[in-house]
C-alpha cells in the first residue's frame with residue numbers, strides 16, 4: 001500500500017511554550033552540528049535551547065503534522081526557521097519528525113539545510129530550529145518567476161548534487177527530492193531540506209521500502225524493482241527524482257503530464273514504468289539533454305551516481321560569475 005504523502009491543513013494551535021520551562025531543554029546538547037562551518041547561515045550562539053528566546057514573526061508554511069515559522073532570536077536578532085510539530089499529530093507524522101531530527105543531527109554540509117537546535121518537551125511539542133532560507137523553495141520560485149534558464153539550473157544542479165553526494169556518502173537516502181524540498185536563499189544557495197521520509201542505510205545493499213515520498217517523483221524501480229535494477233536501494237532513486245525536478249524547473253510542468261493536466265496515482269505509475277523517459281525540448285543544449293538522460297535511465301544500474309554527475313559537462317564548468325547577474329534578477 002503506497003504511503004503517498006498528502007498535505008493537510010491541520011489546525012495547529014501552538015503557542016510557544018512559556019519562558020524558562022525546564023521542560024524546554026533540548027535532549028541533544030547544542031551545537032548541532034559543529035558551528036565551525038561557515039556557510040553563510042545566521043551566526044548562532046552555542047546554545048539556543050529555549051523557545052522563549054525566540055519570537056515568532058510569521059508562518060512560512062505548513063507540512064505534515066507541523067508548522068514552520070520565521071523566528072527572531074531575541075538576544076542576537078538572528079533570523080531562523082522554526083518547525084514545530086504538535087504532540088497530537090498522527091503516528092506517521094511523529095515518526096517522520098523523529099527521522100528528520102535524527103538526520104539533521106548527523107548532517108553537516110553547506111548543501112543541506114543547517115539545524116541550529118532541536119528542542120523537545122517530554123510528551124509535548126518538538127521544535128527544530130533551522131537556518132532561514134529567505135527565498136523559499138524552488139517550487140515557489142518556479143511559480144513566482146516562471147521557468148529557470150539553463151545557466152541557473154546548472155548552478156542549482158551542482159549544489160543539489162553536492163548535497164546528494166554528501167548524503168549518499170553518509171549512507172542517507174533522501175527519498176523525496178522535488179522542487180518543494182529544495183530551499184533557496186537570495187544568494188541563490190540551494191539546500192536540501194525535509195528529511196521526513198529519508199532513511200539511513202545500515203548496509204550498502206540493503207533494500208529500501210519503496211512506497212514513501214511523493215509518488216510523482218518516484219523512479220521505476222520503486223514500483224517494479226525486478227524489471228528496473230533488481231534491488232531498490234534508494235540512492236539511484238534520488239537521482240531519478242533530481243532529473244524530474246530539473247526537467248520541471250526547465251519546462252514549467254511535471255514531465256510525465258502535459259502542462260496543467262492532473263493525473264491519478266495509477267496513470268502516473270504506468271507512465272513512469274511503461275512509458276519512455278521524458279526528453280527535454282530540442283531548444284535545450286545537448287549538454288543539458290545528456291545530463292537529464294543520465295539521470296532518467298529507467299534501469300537504475302545505468303543511472304549515473306551523484307559523484308559521476310558532478311563531472312558531467314553540464315555542471316562541471318563553474319559558471320558562477322556568468323550567472324550572477326541572472327541570479328540577481330530572480
Ligand SMILES: Nc1ncnc2c1ncn2[C@@H]1O[C@H](COP(=O)(O)OP(=O)(O)OP(=O)(O)O)[C@@H](O)[C@H]1O
Pocket residue numbers: 005007060061062063064065066067068081083113130131132133134136137180181183193194196
Ligand atoms: N529552513 C527554512 N527556511 C525557510 N522556509 C522554510 C524552511 N523550512 C521550511 N520552510 C517553509 O515551510 C514550508 C513547510 O515546510 P515543511 O518541511 O514543514 O513541510 P513540507 O516540506 O512543505 O511538507 P511535508 O513535510 O509535509 O512534506 C516549506 O514548504 C517552506 O516553504
